[in-house]
Amino acid sequence: MTKEQQDVQNEETQQTEPEVVAEGELETSAEQAEQAEQAENEKDQLIETLQSQLAAAERTVEEQKDSVIRAKAEVENVRRRATLDVEKAHKFALEKFSSELLPVADNLERALQAADSDNEQLKPLIEGIELTLKSFESTIAKFGMEIVSPEKGDALNPELHQAMSMIPDPEVEPNKIINCLQKGYTLNGRLLRPAMVMVAAGGGVDTKA
Template identity: 60%
Template sequence: MTNDSKQAQAENAEVITEEMVIDQEGTDESGLMDELTQANFRIEELEQQLATAESTVVEQKDSVVRAAAEVENIRRRSAVEVEKARKFALEKFVNELLPVIDNMERALAAGDADNEATKAIHEGVELTLKTLTSAVAKFGVVQIDPTGEAFNPEQHQAIGMQPSTEFAANTVMMVMQKGFMLNERLLRPAMVMVSQG
């Protein structure tokens, strides 16, 4: 073999090697492109899953906050209802006692404290009335006796109006039946006669 043929053979081998390298690089580049495309697709897919998960977390946080607020509202309402029930549990019972108190007051007004025959009965009724009044007062029952006060339609029920020189206009001049309140709630308004002035 001559130098020329050896040189030609070496050049052919180089060309073939370069073509193989170019083919391999082309194959490597297209494979790399496929892998990059798949990786980009996977990244987009993961980003969508992350966004979905984040929105779910935000929704869950919102629902947890709402649930906590609802529980707190229920707790507050329950406490208020329990307090009202405690304060006004006696309302029906006290309403049943009011006629007893009224009848004792009528008995005292009708009786004669100076009469020796009925003096002991009068004193007994008076003592019983004081005991009953102080017993119900311990549970928040307050008597409304507005004689001489200005007429208050929230606590008084006017039976009628009469002219009077002794009382100013719209003043309670006489109480027919005392009213009662239980823990600031009106049980029964006072029945009153109001002055026209």
């Protein structure tokens, strides 16, 4: 090979080498771009998965919060009902016993009504009955019992009074009480026995006069 031929070959080699290097760089850049795109896609998928898990966790927390609130409300309701039941048991445990005591008060009152207050010999006995009745009423009041004893002219209250008869009375307005035949009693606001009363019928006093 002559020197001229060798120089030509060297020039051709120098011209092709840069082209090989350029193609290698392009392949490397393409691979890096593909890897970067793949990494971005994986990051997006990871973010989407984490957001979905976070949303599910938040829903679970809200459901559990509602369950806790409902459970707490139910516990409070049970506790309140239990407290009311205990209070009622305490208040009305003596209801039956108290009802059995009412005839005692009735008999003492009948004895006073039947006694001859003008008889000097009976006065000590009458005073003793009166003191006994007062002591009885004072004792039962300590346990929440109250006497229902309407006066003449009071309005009829069906929740506390039982009308035994209705008669005209010119001194009393219609549907007003004329007389209390038997006292009633309540225990802690609960009716044990209604008061038995006589009520004025129509034809009473003229309220316009």
